Amino acid sequence: MSEFDVDLFVIGGGSGGVRAARISASHGARVMVAEEFRYGGTCVIRGCVPKKLMVLASRFPDDFTDAGGFGWQVEEPRFDWSALIAQKDREIGRLEEIYRNNLQKAGVETLDERAVIAGPHEVHLERSGRTIRARNILVAVGARPVMEPVIPGGELGITSNEVFDLETQPERILIIGGGYIAVEFAGIFAGLGSKVTLLHRGDRLLRGFDDEIRDLLGEAYVKRGIDLLLKTTLERLDRTGDGAIRATFSDGRTIEIDQVLVATGRRPNTEGLGLERVGIEVDQVGAIPVDSYSRTIAPSIFAVGDVTNRANLTPIAIREGHAFADTVFGGKPTLVEHDLIPTAVFSTPEIGVIGMSEAAARAIHGDDVVIFKTSFRPIRATLSGRDERTFMKLVVDGVSDRVLGVHVMGPDAGEMIQMAGVAVTMGATKADFDRTVAVHPTAAEELVTMRTPFVVKKPVAVG
Known part of the structure; x- marks a missing residue:
């Protein structure tokens, strides 16, 4: 026994x-x-x-x-x-x-x-x-999820655990944070018709992502009516006489909302x-x-x-x-690679990423990094005239020609990055992308049709 x-x-x-x-x-x-x-x-x-x-x-x-x-x-x-x-x-x-x-x-x-x-x-x-x-x-x-930092009135906020079970949709919601959860719920509530204020202490959303993606997401959210407050923190929350919540920010500004979602970390x-x-x-x-x-x-x-x-x-x-x-138990020692992971952020617009950002690539490869990028209106939005853009960016090592990073923002970005992730994980080069036949008309075809490198203009020395 x-x-x-x-x-x-x-x-x-x-x-x-x-x-x-x-x-x-x-x-x-x-x-x-x-x-x-x-x-x-x-x-x-x-x-x-x-x-x-x-x-x-x-x-x-x-x-x-x-x-x-x-x-x-x-x-x-x-x-x-x-x-x-x-x-x-x-x-x-x-x-x-x-x-x-x-x-x-x-x-x-x-x-x-x-x-x-x-x-x-x-x-x-x-x-x-x-x-x-x-x-x-x-x-x-x-x-x-954790409620950080601790502030006066912090108990009036909820986390991503409770947000799924709200009995009623808040007409006005303050979302605190700049990561996956915060930006995703900002997009959710804005799309469903709530007035959304997204508060983040940093200067851009989605720390660790490519800077262009971060800038474009912020611009897209502002266009969608989200009140984006960057480089700002929450000082306190107070319950008002009519049952609303008054939020006081580090710059002295106050707003009244019906719900506060704290998405600052786990x-x-x-x-x-x-x-x-x-x-x-x-x-x-x-x-x-x-x-x-x-x-x-x-x-x-x-x-x-x-x-x-x-x-x-x-x-x-x-x-x-x-x-x-x-x-x-299987007699097959197996390691898991953690350094090349495709991921999606289900914001609206959606984001899909695998590999290095431009900044991370330049920190390693310097001026040998070559950038290819494009921006266009998705075909679905052409007849309606809706203001939506798709953005794509390839980060390439100019010496080995290996694709170091793929960054997509727009409809179905998550689906695209899953398939692009196979190629990047296998060590695909830009030449491999170039010789792949495009599927037309699709948005994803742009990943294999970008031919002209983006030239970074360097300042001209004076004197």
């Missing part, structure tokens, strides 16, 4: 933990998973999936406008917030059930309660009081997890340090996904979970 109840105990039923559990079970491991909230994790329950559904809902006004240019007579549309939320909830419930069923079909035992580490091979279940002995423990508890969910019992010390943001195979300092304990703060994206958590299972 084995000294262990299971070969693997997974703490957390999100994307990374579920993948690790299923693949480990397929390799013959006995697996348990504990989840204290809902299976599917942040992405399925209160992240990527419900957000994308809301993004799609917010883009229909553009569709209605374009339809008129193509001869369709569209009556005055009316949006129903409660209907969207109800439909979203039904879809999320369906997906959660799929996650549960897939685990059970794989032979994984699922537990609906909080689990914490009790020892190198022990997990304590807080509701039932049971202790499970596991040969290996995988921590896949993800991250949570932190790994490591508090109270029992890591100290096995000698694991988290870093300054609360993340669990791991090696290239997701192993912690404790040989029997591993961690994947956002809790490690390596690359906080759902597909990365899934890849890490799969690699863990293949390494530990």
